[in-house]
Amino acid sequence: MASSVHLDRNAPQKERCRQFMVQIKNPYCYLDGRVKVKISFAATERTMDDCVRSYLTGI
Numbered sequence: 001m002a003s004s005v006h007l008d009r010n011a012p013q014k015e016r017c018r019q020f021m022v023q024i025k026n027p028y029c030y031l032d033g034r035v036k037v038k039i040s041f042a043a044t045e046r047t048m049d050d051c052v053r054s055y056l057t058g059i
Contacts, residue, residue, distance in 0.1 A: 005023050007016045024030055028039045 005020060007019050009016075011019065021027070030037055
């Protein structure tokens with residue numbers, strides 16, 4: 001995905017989000033090269049920020 005999505009870095013954030021969505025189509029299920037990526041969310045109290053913070057702390 002990262003190599004196939006091209007965004008105008010000078011565009012405002014809202015426009016870059018639009019460009020991303022147009023190119024990726026479905027952010028919950030897409031191909032990254034030959035790898036199928038499917039994102040789902042569990043019923044939990046943890047927020048996305050909590051998960052990202054936990055992940056970044058671990059690397």
